[in-house]
Amino acid sequence: MYLDGDKPIFQQIAEGLEDGILSGAFPEESQIPSITEFSVQYRINPATALKGINLLVDAGIVYKKRGIGMFVSQGAVEKLQAKRREQFYAKYVRALVEEARRLNLTEPDIQTMIRRGFDHESD
Numbered sequence: 001m002y003l004d005g006d007k008p009i010f011q012q013i014a015e016g017l018e019d020g021i022l023s024g025a026f027p028e029e030s031q032i033p034s035i036t037e038f039s040v041q042y043r044i045n046p047a048t049a050l051k052g053i054n055l056l057v058d059a060g061i062v063y064k065k066r067g068i069g070m071f072v073s074q075g076a077v078e079k080l081q082a083k084r085r086e087q088f089y090a091k092y093v094r095a096l097v098e099e100a101r102r103l104n105l106t107e108p109d110i111q112t113m114i115r116r117g118f119d120h121e122s123d
Contacts, residue, residue: 009044013052018080021061021072028077032062032070059083 003012020026033041038049053070056062061076073079100110 003042003044009042010048010052010055013038013042013044013049014055017053017056018061018084021076022080022084026072028072028074030072031068032072034069 003009007015017026017032020032021028026032032053035046035049035053038044038052039046042049053062057064057070059079060073061079062070063073064070096110100106
């Protein structure tokens with residue numbers, strides 16, 4: 001994970017862990033890196049790392065085992081996929097439809113373009 005200046009660091013920590021969970025790097029019921037590991041690896045304040053992880057705790061994505069560490073919750077992948085699908089719709093699909101309307105494109109036109117994008121990806 002690479003930290004950049006576009007988003008708050010704690011949010012980047014949370015999203016990086018989400019990506020790791022979705023990719024299978026952190027399977028459900030597996031342990032995630034500690035607050036200390038995050039703070040050392042990224043040279044950030046431990047409170048910043050904790051704030052990012054607490055976003056996932058509050059969302060039910062990770063949970064704490066007292067004295068042991070933080071673990072990925074059962075059902076975390078499904079929750080994250082639902083969250084990311086909604087974000088994808090809001091960020092990309094709604095914008096695509098708005099631009100398509102401005103360009104007078106029809107739904108079949110857009111479907112053809114999307115198919116072309118998937119076909120092009122396999123080249």
